[in-house]
Amino acid sequence: FEQVSTDAKDGYVEFIKELSIKCENNDIILSVDNYSPTASSLHYNRKVQAQYADYLIVMAYDEHYAGGGQAGSNASISFVKKAVSESLKEVPKNQLILGMPFYSRIWKTKDGVLSTETIGMKSESDYIKSHNAQETWQDDLGQNYVEFSEDGATYQLWVEDEKSLALKLGVMKDNSLAGGAFWKEGLESDSVWEIIGKYMK
Numbered sequence: 455f456e457q458v459s460t461d462a463k464d465g466y467v468e469f470i471k472e473l474s475i476k477c478e479n480n481d482i483i484l485s486v487d488n489y490s491p492t493a494s495s496l497h498y499n500r501k502v503q504a505q506y507a508d509y510l511i512v513m514a515y516d517e518h519y520a521g522g523g524q525a526g527s528n529a530s531i532s533f534v535k536k537a538v539s540e541s542l543k544e545v546p547k548n549q550l551i552l553g554m555p556f557y558s559r560i561w562k563t564k565d566g567v568l569s570t571e572t573i574g575m576k577s578e579s580d581y582i583k584s585h586n587a588q589e590t591w592q593d594d595l596g597q598n599y600v601e602f603s604e605d606g607a608t609y610q611l612w613v614e615d616e617k618s619l620a621l622k623l624g625v626m627k628d629n630s631l632a633g634g635a636f637w638k639e640g641l642e643s644d645s646v647w648e649i650i651g652k653y654m655k
Contacts, residue, residue, distance in 0.1 A: 463499060470484075474508075487510075487513055490512060490541075491544075500544040504545045504549050508549070509549050509632055510545045511550075511553045511635050512538065512553055515528050515529040515637065516529075518559070520570050525568060525570070526561075527558075528614065529622070530612070531596030531597075532594070535625055548632050551633045551634060552633075552635070554619060554623070554634060554637075556574060557572050557575060559572055559612075560572075560611050562607050562609055564607035575615065575642050576641060578611070582613075591617075595612065599612055616649055620653075623650065624653070627653055
């Protein structure tokens with residue numbers, strides 16, 4: 455559940471508590487997705503969630519999002535690391551699952567107006583080639599970056615690919631987390647499964 459209001463926090467946690475009882479009675483594993491921890495999501499009370507749910511997934515993406523007013527990476531490596539470290543303050547590592555993206559965003563700026571659209575990992579390479587653009591590795595972000603101009607507009611793309619995903623999987627492994635999750639199936643390139651397999655052993 456996203457955008458749970460502050461005044462609904464007690465009911466939300468109570469719902470998870472009661473759902474966990476039903477799940478346990480029926481041999482169903484319960485996991486709960488959560489935003490990357492920020493002041494605006496403290497009321498989700500991950501510490502209490504962890505008392506009832508089997509696993510908590512931290513959605514370590516949407517660092518920059520549609521409507522946020524600023525172009526940028528969907529999931530830079532520093533953002534991912536912070537999402538994990540902040541989550542671990544409330545959730546035991548053997549219950550925390552790192553959520554990683556199979557997508558990024560194409561940012562378009564024209565006449566001072568910023569807009570964005572989502573692109574799946576498997577489509578990024580063809581998109582970049584079709585616009586004769588070049589990728590440049592950004593060490594601080596742990597991602598390739600693409601920028602080009604066309605028809606009076608500037609386009610920016612912070613690329614999610616095998617290399618950036620391997621760094622995120624490294625965060626999962628270095629912190630001995632319970633595992634990884636991905637949003638969403640069908641957006642990935644086929645080649646990422648070999649990399650995921652290496653980290654999931």
